[in-house]
Amino acid sequence: MRRDIEVKLLRTLLAVVTEDGFSRAAQSLHVTQPTVSQQIQRLESIVQAPLFHRGKRPLRLTPAGRELVAHARQIIMLNNEVLSRVTAISRQETSGAAPRP
DSSP, X not given: OOOOOOHHHHHHHHHHHHHTSHHHHHHHHTSOHHXXXXXXXXXXXXXXXXXXXXXXXXXXXXXXXXXXXXXXXXXHHHHHHHHHHHHHHHXXXXXXXXXXX
């Protein structure tokens, strides 16, 4: 069975890590804290592993969580790069400029 990770879920994971908590991540993402919790649970379901040690303060990633965070940063960077390049090509085409190879 094929499993895909939505970029939105990876952005939520990185927000939780960067903001050091679910509540602050929710504020930075402009969503509710239950939404952040649900998205992390969906991500854990997809990767079939817990990403955070539950009930421990400060918030700590599991080994699987650390691995996913490293890849999430790369995936989001690539996502942003692809969107930027495709948008630039589209703008060049509509302005009549020759696209760069």
